[in-house]
Amino acid sequence: MTDTPLLHVDMDAFYASVALRERPDLVDQPVVVGGSGRGVVLAANYVARRYGVRSALPMTRVRRLCPHVVVLAPDYATFTSVSASVMETFREVTPLVEALSLDEAFLDVRGSARRLGSPRQIAERLRSMIHDEQGITCSVGVAASVSVAKVASRRAKPDGIVVVPPAELTSFLHPLDVGELYGVGEKTRALLHRFGFLTVGDVAHTPLATLQAAVGAHLGRQLHHLAWGTDRGELTVRSGTYEPERSMGADETFARDTDDREVVVRELLRLSARVAGRMRSARVAGRTVTLKVRFSDFTTITRSRTLAEATDVTVEIHRTATHLYDALGLQRARLRLVGVRVEGLVPRATVHHQLALGEPERGWAEADRAVDRATRRFGAAAVRPASLVRRD
DNA sequence: TCTGGGGTCCTAGGACCC
DNA sequence: TCTGGGGTCCTAGGACCC
Incomplete structure (x- = not known):
């Protein structure tokens, strides 16, 4: 032992x-x-x-x-x-x-x-x-x-x-700076320094309640454990594909900031296709679609929408992201980055799609699977939506 | 022509239900 | 003529990690 x-x-x-x-x-x-x-x-x-x-x-x-x-x-x-x-x-x-x-x-x-x-x-x-x-x-x-x-x-x-x-x-x-602790980044370090907690020892010798009043209940407790080395001593060993990831997303910084809706919507399609493709390879589907937008001044906002049913369909994810984008009502704001993320992932096998009469989505899901097959055979460059094909 | 892209977890408020 | 309290879901933002 x-x-x-x-x-x-x-x-x-x-x-x-x-x-x-x-x-x-x-x-x-x-x-x-x-x-x-x-x-x-x-x-x-x-x-x-x-x-x-x-x-x-x-x-x-x-x-x-x-x-x-x-x-x-x-x-x-x-x-x-x-x-x-x-x-x-x-x-x-x-x-x-x-x-x-x-x-x-x-x-x-x-x-x-x-x-x-x-x-x-x-x-x-x-x-x-x-x-x-x-x-x-x-x-x-x-x-x-x-x-x-x-x-x-x-x-x-x-x-x-x-x-x-x-x-x-x-x-x-205890002699180390609080910033050395795992989970204490720039912001928390600055906050702790403002309160006069410079070293790990300072944190260790502060009553838990005082710590929690300063940084919140959860972080306070966590810091206390970190400072005394009483955090977890057991590992969580993930056994292969058993546990799905919690979210999947993709984002991209434009080479130049843009305010062109067409450029943004096309980029959202590219990102939605990438995310949906990865979800299908991992055999997961998700209900919440989140749009991320970063403006040229680097401020970043997110908007999300939870669907009635989990999806892995490119078109559905793209449509949701585009709705969220349009709902922002941006006029001439210049965008630096857009991103698409799907959260609340569950194994696809647990999603029981209730097919409504004459529902069109079915066709899109089948189109996605055809794209996946073609991608596996011919590579990612072989198949993509028409609006992503460059006319040159 | 400062600052990527992939994630995880926490907080906090409001809706809604019991 | 008062106004609890707990739980869950949804949304938005933020800190942190590599």
Whole structure:
């Protein structure tokens, strides 16, 4: 039995590290993976970070901070396949793996001690396996709870291990800035600082009721647990496709802001088709359609509508999104982004469509399935609505 | 011509029901 | 001539994560 059974494993600068496998000539130069135009940094190697370049920084600012930075385009197919291999390596160590994203996961190694040794030994072993198999480095935090393991792996970066035994919990956690806690972002950090809570220790030694009065009941309780490392110590292991996602959506920033209804409605069709297609591959349907609109000043609003019945039909989602858009009554407002999301997803098999007499939707659902079949055979570019075909 | 795209969860008010 | 209280659904917004 071990008192620190949880590992948080996090790839170092994942997208950048994977991209650099193909370009070893660039490893000593500042490199970011990111979009072009209005994009942001998805990952920056550690050379680039010395210039202050970070994830989520706009590319325009990156070029100002580091004019000779090398920008590589993301290759999601490769990222996904490397991620799958890494997750397989995790499962060689323990079946109790909770993936958080492509590049990080929690592992419960409680049952692996007899076979593989202490958590630290297991962490070392994992790091060398991933390095040998994938040519990338990772960092590992080891602790008794999820959030402490997470904080520890961040402190271990890059290419390191930090183990936090229970006896060292407070000396590790309490000197840290509150912003280091998992779930405390910029806004909450600023709020806590205004109240005079600068370190995790400050939060830990504040009565729960005082904390809750400042930040709300839920967040207050959560912060209290985070500050004492008493958040959850069990993982939630998703077993394959059993549990559907809760929502699916797509949004897109225009290359240039637009106030042209036709352009917006056509983009909503593209996004609706993308979302509906993903819903059909996942065999889910949803009832609530949400439209997202971001204006040129970056203010963002959402409007949603819940349908009588769950759908996965492109035309229905698009029609709902378009109604929501028209109901905004925008005149000459310039839009930066539009998005479509469907929430309240349930397995399609549980949706019993009541076919009304002469109902036209049936035809659209069949058209969607024909599109899906053609897409599987000929690729996504082969079939699309007429209004999305460029006349050139 | 600063600020992506994919998600999750929480809050809060109003409607509606019992 | 008063005005509870709990539960659920819907909507809108916001914080946070990678």
